Amino acid sequence: MNLEKILNIKYPFIQGGMANISKGKFAASVSEAGGLGLIGTGGMSPEDLLKEIKIAKENTDKLFGVNLLLLNPQVDALVDIVISQGIKFLTTGAGNPGKYMKRFKENKIKVFPIVSSIALAKRMEKLGADGIIVEGEEAAGHIGDISTMVLLPQVAQAVNIPVVAAGGIGSGRQIFAAEVLGASGIQFGTSLLATFECPIHQNYKEKIIKSKSSNITVIGLTNAYKTRVIKNKMARTYLEIEKTNKDKLALEKLTLGALKKAVEVGDMENGSIMAGEVVGQINEILSIKDLFEKFYHEYKEVREFYENRR
Known part of the structure; x- marks a missing residue:
């Protein structure tokens, strides 16, 4: 290199x-x-x-x-x-x-x-x-x-x-x-x-080292904002809305400030825990x-x- x-x-x-x-x-x-x-x-x-x-x-x-x-x-x-x-x-x-x-x-x-x-x-x-x-x-x-x-x-x-x-x-x-x-x-x-x-919040770091590559999912497949995140309540709800009614307003409301919730507050259920597939190698x-x-x-x-x- x-x-x-x-x-x-x-x-x-x-x-x-x-x-x-x-x-x-x-x-x-x-x-x-x-x-x-x-x-x-x-x-x-x-x-x-x-x-x-x-x-x-x-x-x-x-x-x-x-x-x-x-x-x-x-x-x-x-x-x-x-x-x-x-x-x-x-x-x-x-x-x-x-x-x-x-x-x-x-x-x-x-x-x-x-x-x-x-x-x-x-x-x-x-x-x-x-x-x-x-x-x-x-x-x-x-x-x-x-x-x-x-x-x-x-x-x-x-x-x-x-x-x-x-x-x-x-x-x-x-x-x-x-x-x-x-x-x-x-x-x-x-x-x-x-x-x-x-x-980032300590909860986020702990989530990274405890997650496997299989814990990763992609949300936003139905719009222009494909995003790779760790599965949690927010991600599952997002995927369910995408699968059923694709309510754009509901999706926007769900993700509004979601990254900050994970990064600053350490909310591992309602936050957007962005992470790549390589997460399974980090322990x-x-x-x-x-x-x-x-x-x-x-x-x-x-x-x-x-x-x-x-």
Whole structure:
């Protein structure tokens, strides 16, 4: 892998920009541990973003970035803050970053759009993206339709810029497999939820380490908001409404503030417990430093094993 050389970081690991979770102090902790931390702008106002960037700067002098959700109604102001604060790395999602690319390039900001299709990856390369984050449907939260195993090698063959794998990766073996399929680095989300530094409720962390992959389900199959979550009362009710009357108002009411209920209150029945399929591999809470060291050590061991078999 060579993402660490491209970004001048210790490990080729990026932290996903998880809404209501990926804030300044957490992003700084990831960067301090040798990865690249991101501040997630989902649900953030420009004032919120400015505050979190300042917090990150107070807690690290290493590179950190911002995950820009382009559907945010205040995205123009968010872009202004990213530029004025000297942010040098961006991931983008939920929209087309094309209208901002000229400004990003002028300010020497590396842009890695998140994609879930080959066509979108090609389009982002044409727009001038510096890299691509390929997110498979195994990932937590809002997802596409194609698995990482299938999508990653096709995107890697289709573009000539670095490709980062995301979704369903939670061990050194899987990191090595992603490298074989064409990845230059890895983006982690679910694995980082079970870390001491992650600012989610302890109930959420306990749910992550106790859940199996079979405890995961996808809600929102009947609309444009497919979301991977851990099964609970909220998810079961959502699926039942989808199956019967598809009452959009009832679905909106059910999910309103549901992520915050899980993240901040620790409500494991009525909250939206976003998690990827990799949750079944997570059985302990570690520091980010120990998690990254564990993953990288496993990756190097597996890589050396297969190199020595040649």
